[in-house]
Amino acid sequence: MFEKLTAVSVAALIVGAPAAMAETLRFAYASNATPTVEAMQKFGELVAEKTSGDVTVQYFPDSQLGGERELVELVKAGTIDMTKVSGGLMESFAPVYGVFSLPYLFDSEEHYYKVLDNAEIMQPIYNATDDGGFVGLTYFNSGARSFYTTKAPVESVADLKGLKFRVMQSPTSIRMVELLGATPIAMGQAEVYTSLQQGVLDGAENNEYAITIARHGEVAKYYSYDLHSRIPDFMLISTRTLDRLSEENRQAVLEAAKEATEFHKGVWATAIEAEKQKAADEFGVTFYYPDLKEFQDAVQPMYEALKAEPEKYAVFEAIRGVAGSE
Incomplete structure (x- = not known):
C-alpha cells in the first residue's frame, strides 16, 4: 500500500x-x-x-x-x-x-x-x-526475542546451521544470526507468515506475540527460548x-x-504469559529451553568488534556498568 x-x-x-x-x-x-x-x-x-x-x-x-x-x-x-x-x-x-x-x-x-x-x-x-x-x-x-521454526526445534547452536531466518533490517541482528551458523534474511514483518508457509524461511525470531497476533504459530510450531535479545x-x-x-x-x-x-x-x-498459553492451547506450539551458554559463546566476536566503534562501546560499557551495580 x-x-x-x-x-x-x-x-x-x-x-x-x-x-x-x-x-x-x-x-x-x-x-x-x-x-x-x-x-x-x-x-x-x-x-x-x-x-x-x-x-x-x-x-x-x-x-x-x-x-x-x-x-x-x-x-x-x-x-x-x-x-x-x-x-x-x-x-x-x-x-x-x-x-x-x-x-x-x-x-x-x-x-x-x-x-x-x-x-x-x-x-x-x-x-x-x-x-x-x-x-x-x-x-x-518488547519482550525477549527467541527463535521459532517450522520443521524442528532449536535445542543447540548446531540446530541452526544452514537454516534461513527472518531478521529485522538491522546489521547487528544480521551479524548475530551469521555467527550462530544460520542465514539471515532481512524483511518486513508483513512478509514473514507467507515466507514461513512457503519454505522461503525456516524460521524467525521474535517474542511470543508473533506466534499469536501475527499467527506465525499456524506454520511454525517450535519455539526455543534462547532469549538472545531484548x-x-x-x-x-x-x-x-x-x-x-x-x-x-x-x-x-x-x-x-x-x-x-x-x-x-x-x-x-x-x-x-497469556500469549504463551494461547500459543500452546490454540496454535499447538511447543516450547523448548536450550542451554544458553553455547549461544552466548558463539556471539562473543561481536563484542570484540564493538571496541572499534567507540560511541557504541561507551554505551555498552555504561549498560554493563548498571548490571554490575545491581
Whole structure:
C-alpha cells in the first residue's frame, strides 16, 4: 500500500481529519501487541488530560500509512508528528541504537528496565537523531526475542546451521544470526507468515506475540527460548512538532510519554504469559529451553568488534556498568 503513497498523498489523508481545538498530534504506527497499543492510547489520554484538551492525539494504526521504516521517514519529513518503532530498525537511522540489538546485552528484565529508565544513558541516544528531524521520547518493553521454526526445534547452536531466518533490517541482528551458523534474511514483518508457509524461511525470531497476533504459530510450531535479545520499542516525535508546542504543552507531552511507559510495564508481564498459553492451547506450539551458554559463546566476536566503534562501546560499557551495580 505504502509504495503508492507519496508524502503529499499521506498529507491529504490526514488533513481531512477533524482538527482539535488547538493542536492535534498525528501518531501513526504499525501492527502491535495489545499492551503496546493500550499504552499508546494511554499516552493520548494523558496528553489531553495534562493540556486540558489543548493538545490531542489522532491515531493511524496498523500500517495505514506504511511500515515502520516509512513511518520514521514521515516523521523526519514532518508529515506526521509521531510514531513507535522497533529499536532494531532505529540502527539504520542512528548507529548507536544498534547497541540494543546486541545479543545477551541484558542479564534480566530488571537489568533491562534499570538501563532504559536511566536518563544519563538514554537521553544522548534519544537525541542522536536530532539533526535528522526527530528524537526519541520513551520506550516500551518488547519482550525477549527467541527463535521459532517450522520443521524442528532449536535445542543447540548446531540446530541452526544452514537454516534461513527472518531478521529485522538491522546489521547487528544480521551479524548475530551469521555467527550462530544460520542465514539471515532481512524483511518486513508483513512478509514473514507467507515466507514461513512457503519454505522461503525456516524460521524467525521474535517474542511470543508473533506466534499469536501475527499467527506465525499456524506454520511454525517450535519455539526455543534462547532469549538472545531484548530490543526495546521507541516512541519518536518530530523536532518540528516539539518546536511548535508551547513550553507547557511540550512538558506535558514528555511527562505523558514517561507515564505511558510505566503503564505499559504494569500490563506487559501478565499479557505475555497469556500469549504463551494461547500459543500452546490454540496454535499447538511447543516450547523448548536450550542451554544458553553455547549461544552466548558463539556471539562473543561481536563484542570484540564493538571496541572499534567507540560511541557504541561507551554505551555498552555504561549498560554493563548498571548490571554490575545491581
